[in-house]
Amino acid sequence: xxxxxxxxxxxxxxxxxxxxxxxxxxxxxxxxxxxxxxxxxxxxxxxxxxxxxxxxxxxxxxxxxxxxxxxxxxxxxxxxxxxxxxxxxxxxxxxxxxxxxxxxxxxxxxxxxxxxxxxxxxxxxxxxxxxxxxxxxxxxxxxxxxxxxxxxxxxxxxxxxxxxxxxxxxxxxxxxxxxxxxxxxxxxxxxxxxxxxxxxxxxxxxxxxxxxxxxxxxxxxxxxxxx
Numbered sequence: 423x424x425x426x427x428x429x430x431x432x433x434x435x436x437x438x439x440x441x442x443x444x445x446x447x448x449x450x451x452x453x454x455x456x457x458x459x460x461x462x463x464x465x466x467x468x469x470x471x472x473x474x475x476x477x478x479x480x481x482x483x484x485x486x487x488x489x490x491x492x493x494x495x496x497x498x499x500x501x502x503x504x505x506x507x508x509x510x511x512x513x514x515x516x517x518x519x520x521x522x523x524x525x526x527x528x529x530x531x532x533x534x535x536x537x538x539x540x541x542x543x544x545x546x547x548x549x550x551x552x553x554x555x556x557x558x559x560x561x562x563x564x565x566x567x568x569x570x571x572x573x574x575x576x577x578x579x580x581x582x583x584x585x586x587x588x589x590x591x592x593x594x595x596x597x598x599x600x601x602x603x604x605x606x607x608x609x610x611x612x613x614x615x616x617x618x619x620x621x622x623x624x625x626x627x628x629x630x631x632x633x634x635x636x637x638x639x640x641x642x643x644x645x646x647x648x649x
Contacts, residue, residue, distance in 0.1 A: 424481040424622050427466070427505075428614040431458040431498035432490030432518040433542060434588060437611040438465055440473055440480075444619055446612050448473040459497045477509055482627070484514035484618035486521055488636035489550035489564060490542055495635035503630055512627040514618050517636070518542065519564050523554040524617060525609030526586050537561060537581045539574065540609075541589030549589030550638045553577065566639040571596050578602060 423443040430437050436458040440448035448469040452461035470476060485502035488495050506513045522540030538558075542550040547569045553562035567573065569592055574583060578601045585593055585604050594604045621627075 424619060425475065425479055426514070426615070426618050426622060427477070427480050427483045428611040428618055429462070429466075429483065429485040429498050429502050430518075430521070430611040430614060431462060431494045431501075432486040432488065433494065434491075435608060435610070436461055436494070436498075438462070438469060439611040439615065440469060440475065441615040441619065444615060446615060448475075449610075449612065451610060455491070455494070458494055462497060462501050477505065480509065480511060482512045482514055482618070482622050484516055484614055484621070486518040486614065487515040487633070488518055489544075489566075489638035490518045492635075492637065495637070499633065499635055503633060506630055512622075512625075513630055513633060514621045514626065515628045515633060515636075516614055516617050516621075517552075517564060519550065519552040520554065520558060521613050521617060522587055522609045523552070523558055525613035526584055526605060526607055527554075527556060527558065528613070535581050537577060537583045539583050539585045539590075541585060541587040541593065543588040543592070544639075547592055549587075549592065551589065553583070564636075564638055569593050569596065571598075573597075574602075575599070 425442050428439045434455045437451035439446050450465040450469050483502045485498045519540045523538040526538050538554045544550050551567050552564040578599045582601045
């Protein structure tokens, strides 16, 4: 029965949860994107106190590793890595889009022919996105995409796609396809639990020394260097 600390600071809403054997036993959230850094450590301390556990009791730490906010990803991963180093615990990296898709899939039951398309706003008409089937298998690998009226037209011809996340409003404004469904259901760290426990069972742990955020595209500093 692993005890896993799940951390998500990848998007506009940050949250953490503690899960034991697939059950959430503690949860904290923050809706102010600019204060994710100041939220995280006090929230972890409060949650552990509330559930009467210590960080030494944790078996692993999971974190959403991207895509998402440049600053948010660095906040989450640096905190998770620091705790793993200090506590000698394994690190689990989860793709933000897959966590988002998992959150939507839980609300859709056993409806067939559904495809899940989480979207994270990446400025202008660009989004970070991916496509998943009901088993959360990739139909389109995570990518940065510039949206237009023919985006996803081939998949939409044979499937209903549920679009979610901060970037989906952009596509809602330009698509007229009846198979495009939009939801404002907000994911959270609770939607990490199933995925992090599966990776823990399979011992899919990240290398602490070489783990870095998955930005899904190159970023440039003022000096022009790629990151």
